[in-house]
Amino acid sequence: MAGIIGYGAYMPRNRIKVEEIAKVWGADAPSYKRGLMLQEKSVPSPDQDVITMSVEATKHALTRAEIDPSKIGAVYVGSESHPYAVKPSGTVLAEAIGATPEVHCADFEFACKAGSEAMFVCMGLVDSEKIEYGLAVGADTSQGAPSDALEYSAAAGAASFVIGRDPGVAKVIETYSFMTDTPDFWRRSYMHYPRHAGRFTGEPAYFKHIMGCAKGIMAKVKMEPKDFAYVVFHQPNGKFPQRVGKMLGFTKEQIDPGWLSPTLGNTYSGSSPMGLTATLDVAKPGDMVLMVSYGSGAGSDGFVFEVTDRIDEVRNVAPGTRELLDKKTYIEYGTYAKYRRKIRMGE
Amino acid sequence: MSTSAKYWRGIPQRYRLEAEKCTDCGAQFFPPRVVCSGCGGREFEEIKLDDRGKLLTYTVIRVGPSEFCEQTPYAMGIVELEGGVRMTGQIADVDFDDLEVGLPIKIEFRKIREEGEAGILCYGYKFVPDK
Numbered sequence: 001m002a003g004i005i006g007y008g009a010y011m012p013r014n015r016i017k018v019e020e021i022a023k024v025w026g027a028d029a030p031s032y033k034r035g036l037m038l039q040e041k042s043v044p045s046p047d048q049d050v051i052t053m054s055v056e057a058t059k060h061a062l063t064r065a066e067i068d069p070s071k072i073g074a075v076y077v078g079s080e081s082h083p084y085a086v087k088p089s090g091t092v093l094a095e096a097i098g099a100t101p102e103v104h105c106a107d108f109e110f111a112c113k114a115g116s117e118a119m120f121v122c123m124g125l126v127d128s129e130k131i132e133y134g135l136a137v138g139a140d141t142s143q144g145a146p147s148d149a150l151e152y153s154a155a156a157g158a159a160s161f162v163i164g165r166d167p168g169v170a171k172v173i174e175t176y177s178f179m180t181d182t183p184d185f186w187r188r189s190y191m192h193y194p195r196h197a198g199r200f201t202g203e204p205a206y207f208k209h210i211m212g213c214a215k216g217i218m219a220k221v222k223m224e225p226k227d228f229a230y231v232v233f234h235q236p237n238g239k240f241p242q243r244v245g246k247m248l249g250f251t252k253e254q255i256d257p258g259w260l261s262p263t264l265g266n267t268y269s270g271s272s273p274m275g276l277t278a279t280l281d282v283a284k285p286g287d288m289v290l291m292v293s294y295g296s297g298a299g300s301d302g303f304v305f306e307v308t309d310r311i312d313e314v315r316n317v318a319p320g321t322r323e324l325l326d327k328k329t330y331i332e333y334g335t336y337a338k339y340r341r342k343i344r345m346g347e
Numbered sequence: 348m349s350t351s352a353k354y355w356r357g358i359p360q361r362y363r364l365e366a367e368k369c370t371d372c373g374a375q376f377f378p379p380r381v382v383c384s385g386c387g388g389r390e391f392e393e394i395k396l397d398d399r400g401k402l403l404t405y406t407v408i409r410v411g412p413s414e415f416c417e418q419t420p421y422a423m424g425i426v427e428l429e430g431g432v433r434m435t436g437q438i439a440d441v442d443f444d445d446l447e448v449g450l451p452i453k454i455e456f457r458k459i460r461e462e463g464e465a466g467i468l469c470y471g472y473k474f475v476p477d478k
């Protein structure tokens with residue numbers, strides 16, 4: 001049976017507050033903060049992208065996994081902001097950690113669900129004994145159009161998981177996917193910013209797929225919300241994961257350890273995977289954890305994990321996710337606009 | 348010749364900090380070399396450098412080359428890693444008031460430069476304060 005052998009997260013140090021963005025566009029900061037339950041978000045420096053964050057998150061995952069990187073048989077990076085349009089992110093990551101050349105490599109895309117896809121595929125390859133270890137990364141440096149609601153949430157971060165056979169830090173008890181074709185959010189070729197269908201991104205998109213996936217996987221394992229110590233949902237803002245959790249019958253105590261979005265923002269492909277890293281940081285052996293991702297387009301991947309004794313040995317050998325979240329430097333909108341290349345430069 | 352080939356040849360050093368250790372006197376070299384400058388030995392073993400060290404000296408670049416203009420002002424430094432190897436690089440995520448000789452640093456993987464709008468992206472190591 002497949003399990004998580006090591007895990008790690010990474011995020012840039014820069015943060016911008018909701019007030020700082022709202023000030024520029026004449027928007028009402030308190031209503032955004034209340035409505036979306038967002039306070040601030042992470043911003044990558046010009047020298048940080050999906051590849052660099054994937055490498056740093058993976059270093060943390062490998063420190064916890066304590067394995068020889070050359071035994072990694074698959075490297076999958078899930079993202080909607082791969083630095084190249086053509087040329088894989090995964091090859092750089094595989095080379096940087098010393099997994100080359102005997103390794104299968106592919107970049108995944110599915111809006112915010114690409115990271116959990118990478119996890120899903122690695123688990124399948126491990127279970128079918130095609131590989132000994134697989135590396136699954138979810139990372140993004142997504143952008144929202146200036147003044148769009150997405151600009152308040154689109155953030156940067158990465159989570160990395162070494163998937164292998166037992167015993168790891170968490171056993172994969174079950175996986176499940178729930179998918180339909182739903183045009184709630186998209187970005188066409190050569191377009192710089194994504195488009196979204198406003199309120200349509202809620203009920204028929206996020207809520208329908210997360211509810212469908214969570215109910216489906218719980219039925220499959222014959223468990224109810226009270227059987228789980230923790231639950232992690234995709235976090236496009238602060239509000240949605242709390243609301244979908246409540247609709248499913250989970251408590252705030254089950255959701256909060258992995259609820260990073262109020263001070264991190266939406267890290268897209270990194271979102272629920274980073275929430276899982278923060279949850280593993282506090283989980284105890286024997287705890288059951290449910291994770292449900294969401295990617296526009298649209299679909300959800302669900303996972304039921306059982307935390308093992310090894311968690312207590314590896315938890316503190318690499319930085320905890322909330323420890324990284326607390327290391328921050330606030331920047332102003334001008335610096336943010338420069339870092340995110342929103343300013344047109346002379347040729 | 349494109350810079351792809353030159354960049355590619357340095358990948359083991361740029362990405363993984365691969366270095367060499369003289370099997371006679373133990374001196375470490377980064378990048379690797381053919382003859383040991385300490386004892387003249389020609390036998391080396393491959394090692395991976397430690398990713399932690401301390402700052403030996405630094406400067407702040409306020410007018411940089413055009414491809415680094417979006418990063419100015421930025422700090423450059425020479426760092427001595429645990430093991431004795433010294434290397435030059437950019438110091439990222441640092442408040443200039445915190446720059447001082449002896450500052451503990453760790454190495455992070457960052458994008459070093461972009462070959463214009465359409466060329467390759469070049470990755471490698473930078474230093475960040477270790478705290």
Ligand SMILES: [Zn+2]
Binds near residue numbers: 370372373
């Ligand atoms: Zn020597």
